[in-house]
Amino acid sequence: MTPERRERLLSVLNKRQAGLTVVLENVQDPHNISAVMRTCDAVGIQEIYVLNNQIPRHKKWGAKSSSSAAKWLTIHQYSDTAECMAALRQKYDKIFTTHLAADAVSLYEIDFTGSVALVFGNEHSGVSDEVRDLADGNFIIPQVGIIKSLNISVACAVSIYEALRQKTIAGHYERRNLPDAQFENLLEKWGFEEEE
Numbered sequence: 001m002t003p004e005r006r007e008r009l010l011s012v013l014n015k016r017q018a019g020l021t022v023v024l025e026n027v028q029d030p031h032n033i034s035a036v037m038r039t040c041d042a043v044g045i046q047e048i049y050v051l052n053n054q055i056p057r058h059k060k061w062g063a064k065s066s067s068s069a070a071k072w073l074t075i076h077q078y079s080d081t082a083e084c085m086a087a088l089r090q091k092y093d094k095i096f097t098t099h100l101a102a103d104a105v106s107l108y109e110i111d112f113t114g115s116v117a118l119v120f121g122n123e124h125s126g127v128s129d130e131v132r133d134l135a136d137g138n139f140i141i142p143q144v145g146i147i148k149s150l151n152i153s154v155a156c157a158v159s160i161y162e163a164l165r166q167k168t169i170a171g172h173y174e175r176r177n178l179p180d181a182q183f184e185n186l187l188e189k190w191g192f193e194e195e196e
């Protein structure tokens, strides 16, 4: 690895956030999944969770719309909701869902400065009752138009950029965040990846 490339990888890794993840529950459109991955990389999210218990995963997310973000992320795949939620509980202090419900609070009331997992739901049915029952809260992005929901990848982008805003103010992007072992493993793995 050239010194320049090492510098570049280190600068990206130094901004990866251990305290922020995205969970996709039964999101089916591979373009949506790819778009989410691309935004996660941009915000400094390293780990994402893909939970799919509805239909066999016959289509993979495409490299085209993720701009190859998938290869720079750590993707945990689950087909069992309880298992996925238990894994999240071990790693993150708070789990928030984004279900379009009358009792949801606004995105702008959520404190993202701690360790948080954000769950986004299926294109038609949203986040399941099972996941909502196991979460700590539910928020929505305010909308004042005619159409009642945003595309899932847009909703994810708006939400995680609010998290980036809050974490930036709190200084989370100023110091290394990932545990040492994870940092070193990723540096080694990334050293073999082609940049596009």
Ligand SMILES: C[S@@+](CC[C@H](N)C(=O)[O-])C[C@H]1O[C@@H](n2cnc3c(N)ncnc32)[C@H](O)[C@@H]1O
Binding pocket: 098, 099, 100, 119, 120, 121, 122, 123, 124, 125, 126, 127, 139, 140, 141, 142, 143, 148, 149, 150, 151, 152, 153, 155, 156
């Ligand atoms: C197209 S929406 C699902 C719409 C579905 N008919 C419903 O009522 O839940 C897909 C996902 O995008 C996210 N989403 C869409 N609009 C949102 C909003 N205004 N606030 C927060 N999340 C939103 C949620 O995660 C939602 O589950």
